[in-house]
Amino acid sequence: MRYARPNTPDAKIDFDTRYDNFIGGEFVAPRRGEYFEDITPVTGRPFCEIARSTEEDVDLALDAAHGARARWGRTSAAERANILNKIADVMEAHLEELAVAETWDNGKPIRETLAADLPLAIDHFRYFAGCIRGDEGTLAELDEHTVAYHLKEPLGVVGQIIPWNFPLLMAAWKLAPALAAGNCVVLKPAEQTPATILRWAQLVGHLLPPGVLNIINGFGVEAGKPLARSPRVAKVAFTGETTTGRLIMQYASENIRPVTLELGGKSPNLFFGDILDRDDEFLQKALEGFAMFCLNQGEVCTCPSRALIDRTIYDRFLELAVARTRAVVPGDPLDTDTRIGAQASNDQLEKILAYIDIGKKEGARLRLGGERVRLGGDLEGGYYVAPTIFEGHNKMRIFQEEIFGPVIAVTGFDGFDDAIQLANDTLYGLGAGVWTRSAHQAFRAGRAIEAGRVWTNCYHLYPAHAAFGGYKQSGIGRETHRMMLDHYQQTKNLLVSYDPKPMGFF
């Protein structure tokens, strides 16, 4: 089945020709009156205009957030949880529409937005609605008369800068815990993919008191930077890459503010020799685990883009894996049969092609793909790349940098220690995968790999209530778990004496 494109007859959803910022509960034009084009990677053509904001607009959003802060911070957990649940309900009622919108804005296949992006985003609001209802402070009875109460308070107004690979889901990951904890938010979507979030705000914005959620659009340097640098944000959350991550820490240091950062990785996917012991469902699952590098066109911070295969099964397993991946062919993202869609932007496409180029120059052996795909018709200008499999060694650039495309770099290992050494020979430590029939080996490997999440006999699951975050240069903080609430809360300690007698000290 093929979904009609937005703004055509029978479309599930239409976009407005222009989107302003969402500030104080209404859509507000940018002060300077400038807009930029949002391009759909499906065709490479612009489909709407987005506010190009500057510091004045960020200030306006911060004014609105600070205006709403005291009252929102005092609402009961039940009230906030109810609102988050209502947001989830509205999203669920409009799931197909938002899925089509997200596919159009980002380029990912509708199969994924229907089955993953939207259901996960919806569940995320419900999860944090539940978490905040169950959240509680602590008290310590220090002695007979003295009690230390630890009460949790919202930070106040927080800034969130989100990426373009899962626009709505990444917004949900950051918004749900922040709002649940009682914070007001100024959110800056990526300039590549702002439209769905604004369309979403049209659907759910009225559920929140004005000023609690504010969305500022524009370029990083013009709108993101003043947000990250503002002394009026109590915390900055960012998902992206290392140089901007460092810069955000640097800005935060000017104001002594906390940050949480998710900066990506170069995730190893380890395939141990016992996988081939039997030709069964588990082998098929492991092969699917290899092909997971194609999910979201490889534009995932935890893309399993380094496959490390036991030398004892290397040739046979890779042969099967190449065959499995060959079935993943780029197509119209709005077709429910399409398994891989368009890269999110032209510069992303160019970067992937530049990496394929250096892979070849470094002498890596190309086993599959390795080129841009022209789909013809009006998809001709879209940004499609064939799933690409390289064989090489771990010192090659394609093994060390997250290409953020459907490109996997494959090498072999000799024994457990070599596997772990290769897995950890990276600057990053966000995700990893381990495939084995041995529970002992799975546990040992999972503990030895320096990464925040080790998928074991699975990959690319992103359920709420499993912590997600990085070791090493992959960032700071853990998302998608109730522990993220702590990153959006202050601890107030009331140290109370119930003893009427003086201490007798002075």
Next chain:
Amino acid sequence: MALIARLRARHGPLMFHQSGGCCDGSAPMCYPAGEFLIGARDVLLGEVDGCPFYIGGDQYERWRHTRLTLDVVPGRGAGFSLEAPEGVRFLIRSDLCEVPGAE
């Protein structure tokens, strides 16, 4: 060069820092000179039209066997890099080179 001249006219002296990680990682970031605090372990790779180009020390170790060429492509921009509003994006192209001591 034309883009660098245009950005320099608007923002003053410039600097570059090579990013890593996800999303817009492995892309070079362009800032006003001095905006990005260079750390003790960052490595100065050279200058592009008079603008210093840095890379993180750990990343340098993994990239040192390649020669980098700064290019520009149409794009949406990324991070806080200055060229984004111009509708273009700096891009790194790479070639192999011989570096003494490199693998």
